[in-house]
Amino acid sequence: MAERTGKQSRDNETREKEEVDPSAGYRPPSNLPTPDDQDGYCFRWVRASIGGEADNRNISMRMREGWEPVKAEDHPELMLISDRGTTFEGGIEVGGLVLCKTLRENMEKREAYYADKAHQQQVSVDQNFMRESDPRMPLLPTEHSTQTTFGTGRPPRGRG
16 A cells, blocks of 8 residues: 555544534524724614604704714724715714714713713602601602613513
């Protein structure tokens, strides 16, 4: 039997394979993808049209709040084709929604404003509630805490 010179058997070759988490399962792509993070900016999809009609009032209000449409060339990771006839040439528009960004400090100010409004409303409700209480059934003020969470897109476990 003749020996091979300079060649190795394919059995000795190894190929790196991507490790796939079997518990992850399949997830279809999102209709509204999330862009990669950019330092100092927050992103949001803003309604620019509804039912084929432009929603100039909404988009104008959001722009006055500090939101600005992003350029498709700045986010190649999204791999999207924008809507035809979009008024935001070079922007990213899907189903009448335009991807916009604003400075993170604008969002922090907005969150603080609405947190203060919510606190003022809670104080008002508590004052009105305590004012109308019956002395035979005393009511004690309690600590209030609220929490907002966003779902994962999966149905809750244990419900059927």
